[in-house]
Amino acid sequence: MSLVFTLASRNLFQDRLRFVATLIGIVFSVVLVMVQMGLYFGFGRMVTTMIDHAPADLWIVAKGAKSFEDLSLLDMQTRDKVLTINGVAGVTPVVIGFADWRLPEGSMTPVFVVGSDLKDDGLKPWHLVAGSLQALTPPGAVAVDRTYFDRLGVSGVGSTAEIRGHQVKVAAVTDGIRSFTTTPYVFTNLDYAGAYIGLPANKVSHFLVRLKPGADLDHVRQEIQSAVSGVQVLTPDQFKQKSRNYWLFGTGAGMALFAGALLGVIVGTVIVAQTLYSSTKDHLYEFATLRAIGCSNRYIYTVIILQALLNAVIGFLLAAIIGFAVVEFTARSALPIVISNDLMFGLFGLTVVMCIASALVAITRVVRTDPVMVMSR
Amino acid sequence: MNEPIVEARNVSKTLGTGAAKVKALKHIDLSLEGGKLTVLMGPSGSGKTTLLSVLGCMLAPSEGTVRICGSSTDGASRERLAKIRRDHIGFVFQSFHLFPTLTAAENIRLALDVRGERGARARTRAREVLTRVGLPHKIKAFPRDLSGGEQQRVAIGRAIVAEPSVILADEPTAALDGENGQAVMGILSAIAKEQNRAVLVVTHDTRLIGFADRILRIEDGALQPEEPNRSNVYQIRSSA
Structure with missing residues (x-):
């Protein structure tokens, strides 16, 4: 196995405090998006519940x-x-x-x-x-x-x-x-x-x-x-769509939920970007050493993106546990949060994209790193 | 006569801009051949490290040409220069620059990993090199568990594991005590001779002259006329 994964994971886990801070950021972001989207789908399902249960063609x-x-x-x-x-x-x-x-x-x-x-x-x-x-x-x-x-x-x-x-x-x-x-x-x-x-x-x-x-x-x-x-x-589908459009977008409720979700994505991206950037900065001499010993850009990007992916996977798993607890908690409430498998897959994709987008900031920093800096220290 | 592994022709390097502009290297002509340990000496600010960086393809010369194993670095992109370093050059740094989260064996294996050499063969090779530098018992030790001398030996292991044609060492003994410094130089000297590598060591330490096959002096960015290494001459005469 390549040392890329070893290097990425150990860099990540070395500073536990920063790792925890990153995870909190991701979990906060993903749970926020999950709840907002869960509410959106829950609301969408509730507004059509009568149409769903009516025996009509x-x-x-x-x-x-x-x-x-x-x-x-x-x-x-x-x-x-x-x-x-x-x-x-x-x-x-x-x-x-x-x-x-x-x-x-x-x-x-x-x-x-x-x-x-x-x-x-x-x-x-x-x-x-x-x-x-x-x-x-x-x-x-x-x-x-x-x-x-x-x-x-x-x-x-x-x-x-x-x-x-x-x-x-x-x-x-x-x-x-x-x-x-x-x-x-x-x-x-x-x-x-x-x-x-x-x-x-x-x-x-x-x-x-x-x-x-x-x-x-x-x-x-x-x-x-x-x-x-x-x-x-x-048709029932047309009526459901009409009802959803009215309640979710005609009233602004849907946009408010989407805005909340967008806020979650932005907060998560900023937190992950900030922590990855600071982690990369702390390991800058190591990245410069990698460049000095002839490492390709691809190898270095892989280290940083793997760190981002590890953040994404661990953060998402924790967020999913919290998400399921929230679903359970709201199941009997006036507006249950609905998290479907599709939503879960979508959120995982979003988390990965968010973390990789965050990694780009760190990558930009490493790209500017001159390998000659290792000679001066 | 051996073909030169590293060749610098009329190399000059200007650093900084505007008022801070300094001509760090002036018309350097230099060849390094396999099987020889060359020591580059000079006072602080004389251009030693700049020359090492230019020869190591980390800095592009402002004028002149550098060839490594026949490949010219003229107009090469950063990735191309990285490939030349990867394929032909091993570096030993003053501050070791080991990866603190990797073990000694992993630090050595890293130089193979970046070349795409992985698996059991790479692990075996890393173990062999650790033995070669006298640390067979430190395979799983992290840099924090190693002394300065041991760390530098691991760094040498990383530099030689991929069998580069040239080893460039920047003040490799500066952070070490005399005994460890001698040991490290002994390893570098042996690598040059046993494996027919060109080894260039930048140092301030005159005690290390005894290991040199060739001594270069640099002052104000210009190489001084070469003198024979007396201790080496002595060795050659004795053996004759």
């Missing part, structure tokens, strides 16, 4: 609607029009809206009501941990998530409260259906949801369209779009 939403939470309304009669289009197997209305939930002790908290056909192919609550979908059929039956029990003043199936003066009873409990707006979701039957949010009888928020087997999705989509005015007909 196509969505019909109001023209100009930017996300699932958009409160624009559609006429119920649209459903009949769409059902006449060849290839459409079913059309299920969904109503959404904010309402006030009155706790048993009298205080109020806002909730986000999601009403759909719970018997058929509507947007049903998932991850049920208590009660059942059948239990949501009677008037006043609702499903809530157990993470919001305290907010809603309920303790499980059978608990009661009021929405807009209507008595409601918890008939099913879900686990992990959390809203990025922090307003709890309340699932209920379409027949009663309108009353809870004060919706006119012939109005709905969105339609879920299911196609017949073998139907051409693009063709049906165009047919619906031509037949119905004032609506957008979107």
